[in-house]
Amino acid sequence: MTSTTTTPTATTTTPPTLPQTLTIPLTIPNRAPLTLTITITRNTTPKDVGFHLLFPSDPMTSFTDFPICQATLTPSPSHSSIAGYASLYGWIQFVREQPLSPSSSTTTPPSSPKTPSKEIWTHDPLPLHATLPTPFAYFGHLPTLFDAPATPTARDVDWTARSFLVYVDDCLLSRVVRPVVAFEWGFLVRNGERVIKGVEEVGVERWEEHLG
Numbered sequence: 066m067t068s069t070t071t072t073p074t075a076t077t078t079t080p081p082t083l084p085q086t087l088t089i090p091l092t093i094p095n096r097a098p099l100t101l102t103i104t105i106t107r108n109t110t111p112k113d114v115g116f117h118l119l120f121p122s123d124p125m126t127s128f129t130d131f132p133i134c135q136a137t138l139t140p141s142p143s144h145s146s147i148a149g150y151a152s153l154y155g156w157i158q159f160v161r162e163q164p165l166s167p168s169s170s171t172t173t174p175p176s177s178p179k180t181p182s183k184e185i186w187t188h189d190p191l192p193l194h195a196t197l198p199t200p201f202a203y204f205g206h207l208p209t210l211f212d213a214p215a216t217p218t219a220r221d222v223d224w225t226a227r228s229f230l231v232y233v234d235d236c237l238l239s240r241v242v243r244p245v246v247a248f249e250w251g252f253l254v255r256n257g258e259r260v261i262k263g264v265e266e267v268g269v270e271r272w273e274e275h276l277g
Contacts, residue, residue, distance in 0.1 A: 081263035083107050089266060093232060093245055096151055097144035099207075101230065103136045105250055105264050114213055127217035130259040132252050136210040136228065148206070150236040155204040157242070158212070158228045159186040159275055165221040165255055186227065186275060200242065216254065225251035225262070229272060244269040 084106040091099040108114065111128040120128075138154065140147040161184070191202050203210055210230075216222055227249050231242040250264040 080260055081105070083261060085264055087248065087264050087266065089246055089248075091138075091230075091245055096232070097147045098141045100139050100141065101136060101246060102139070103134065103248060103250075103264050105261065106133045106135075107131075107261060108133050108213055108215070111213075111215075116213075116215075123217070128213075128215040130261075131213065131215040132250065132261045133213045134210065134226070134228070134250050134264070136230075136248075138207040138209070138230075140207070152206045153204070153232070153236050154208055154245070155201040155231045155233075155242065156208060156210040156228060157200045157231055158189040158202050158210070158226055160189045160214075160227070161186045161223075161225045162216075163223050165223045165253060188275075189226065214252070219254045220257050222254045223251075224253070225249055227267070227271065227275075229269070244272040247271055 084104055086105075087103040089101045089103070091101055093099065108129060108131045111117070111125045114133060116123075116125055116128050136156070163185070188200065189202065190197075190200070194201070202212075210228060212226065212228075214224060214226070216224065227247060229247045230245045232245060233239060233242055246266065247269050248264055248266045251262045253260045253262065
């Protein structure tokens with residue numbers, strides 16, 4: 066599996082250029098090939114993405130400058146009519162929120178080693194799914210992952226999401242999911258300043274870290 070990105074590799078002094086797009090071709094056993102396109106943008110107008118519906122009593126300026134992540138799936142030109150059960154996929158996401166360490170930079174790769182005691186990931190379902198026995202944030206026909214996190218009162222925080230595209234071998238009969246691809250993205254808040262991290266593909270073996 067290879068990936069291409071429209072932005073240069075981040076350095077230790079320059080945040081990623083936004084919007085940032087990462088494109089990953091996918092090959093899934095017994096299924097049509099797909100292309101995953103991940104786009105990271107800055108949330109400059111929270112009302113445009115529905116924050117006024119989520120938080121009608123809060124000023125929209127509280128949510129600006131955090132990242133917006135959107136990951137879409139498209140079939141290859143030779144399989145443009147993919148539909149039905151063979152098009153069913155899911156998104157499962159975990160997040161890690163921890164105090165900002167002195168060594169954190171604006172462009173620390175999301176997969177950089179962390180202190181083991183701080184490596185605490187939590188499952189991140191949609192709020193309406195929080196009490197349901199399902200791991201999926203999204204599930205359906207070539208589902209799109211959309212997330213626009215915000216910690217408006219935070220002064221110093223390091224927030225990372227690890228997002229997995231998954232599928233079920235028999236589409237929707239069994240309760241065993243298999244990861245296809247994973248990527249990390251997120252943001253830092255340092256002294257109230259919000260800095261968006263770059264998106265990076267990570268190995269699907271990270272899935273094992275979240276089992277049990």
